Amino acid sequence: MKRSHLAAAAAAVLVLASAACSGEGGGADGPIKVGSINGITGLFQTPEVPQAVKAVFDEVNAAGGIGGRKLELISKDDAMNPQRSTEAAIELIESEEVVALVGSSSAVDCGLNRATYSNAGIVSVPAIGVDPACFTSPNIAPVNPGPFKLLTAMLYYASETLKHDKVCMFYTTLPGSGGGIDAAIKEWSDLTGKTLTVKDTSVGQGDPTPYLVKAKGAGCQAVLYNAQVGPWFAQAKTQGMQDVDFIMGANSYTDANAEVIPEGMNAYAGTEWQPYTDETLPGNDRWARVVDGSKIQKTAFSQGAVMAADVFVQVLKTVKGPITRASVTEAFKTMRPIDYPMVGTPYVFGPGEAHNPIEGSRFVKVQDRKWQVLPEDFIVPGRK
Known part of the structure; x- marks a missing residue:
C-alpha cells in the first residue's frame, strides 16, 4: 500500500475512534456510565430516587456487573433550575459520555432536554415523569403513568x-x-x-x-x-x-x-405504583428489600427509582456486543414488553414519537x- 493510502487509512481510523468516544458513549472496558437528573435541593426534592437507583446498581455490581463491567450512576442535582438542568444534561452526555439516563426525577428535565436527548441519540427512563414533555418525546419513557x-x-x-x-x-x-x-x-x-x-x-x-x-x-x-x-x-x-x-x-x-x-x-x-404503605403487595417486597438494605426513605418516588433501575438492567442484558449509547438506545427501541408487578400495564419503550406505557392506578x-x-x-x- 502506498504511503498516501496508509496515511488516509490511519486518518480514517482516528476519525472513527474519535466518533466512537464522543458520540457513542461508553466503550468496551471500564464502568458502564449511566446518568440521572434529580431534584436534591430546590422546590422539588427527591433525594431518595438516585439513592435507590444506586442501590439496585450496587446489587448488580456485587453479583459481577454486566458482562463483568460495573454500573456507575452519575446523578446531577438541577435544583429545579432550568439553566442547571440544561447544563446537567450536556455534562452527562458530552463530558461523562453516559450510555443512557435512568431514574431521573426532575420537574423540569423533560421539557428542557427532550431535543438534546433526541439529537444525541440517547434514551431516558425517568423514575418520575411530571410534565407533558416526559410522555410526548421520542427518547423519553417514564416508568410511572404521570x-x-x-x-x-x-x-x-x-x-x-x-x-x-x-x-x-x-x-x-x-x-x-x-x-x-x-x-x-x-x-x-x-x-x-x-x-x-x-x-x-x-x-x-x-x-x-x-x-x-x-x-x-x-x-x-x-x-x-x-x-x-x-x-x-x-x-x-x-x-x-x-x-x-x-x-x-x-x-x-x-x-x-x-x-x-x-x-x-x-x-x-x-x-401510580402499588401502594407503598403495604409491603405485601406484588412487587413491593422487592422494592422494600432494596430500600431497607440501604436505609433509604420509603416513598412512592423510591418505588419508581427501583423500577427504572430494574427495567434498565433487564434491557441492558439483552444487548449483543459492546454496550454503547447506540446499542443501548437500539435495545430500548426494539425491546419486548416487561411485566413489572408494581404497575398496571407492561413497560415498553419502543420506536414511537411519544411514550406513556404505564397506565392505571x-x-x-x-x-x-x-x-x-x-x-x-x-x-x-x-x-x-
Missing part, C-alpha cells in the same frame, strides 16, 4: 367503580399542564360517554370555601382535587359534605395528609387517619 394518565384513571374510578353520575373537578393548573388535563378528560369522556358536572381549574391556595360551596350547589357526588389537603377537608366537613367522595392524586398520598383528614370524610387517592382510602388499600386491583380505563 399526572394525566392518572387523572383519566381517577375519573374512571369515580364514574365506573364508585358509580357516580355527577363527577366534578377542582384543580390547581400548573403552567403547561392545561393541555394534558384536557386530553385526560377527553379520554375519559370517550371511554364512558360522560362529562364533568363542574370543571374548575382555577383553584388557588387561599380559602377553599367558595369552591366547596360551588361543588355542593352543583350536587357533586365525587370531587377530584389536587391542592392543599388540610384546609380543604376541614372546610368540607364544616359544609357538611360527608357524603361526597373526594379523590386526590398520587402527590397527596402521604402519611402526613392522612393524619389531617377529619373523621367521617371520604378521602381517596390514586397511586390502585386506590387507597383514609380510615382512622391512615391509608388503607382498597380491594380492587389496578384500575386501567377501558380494560375489562
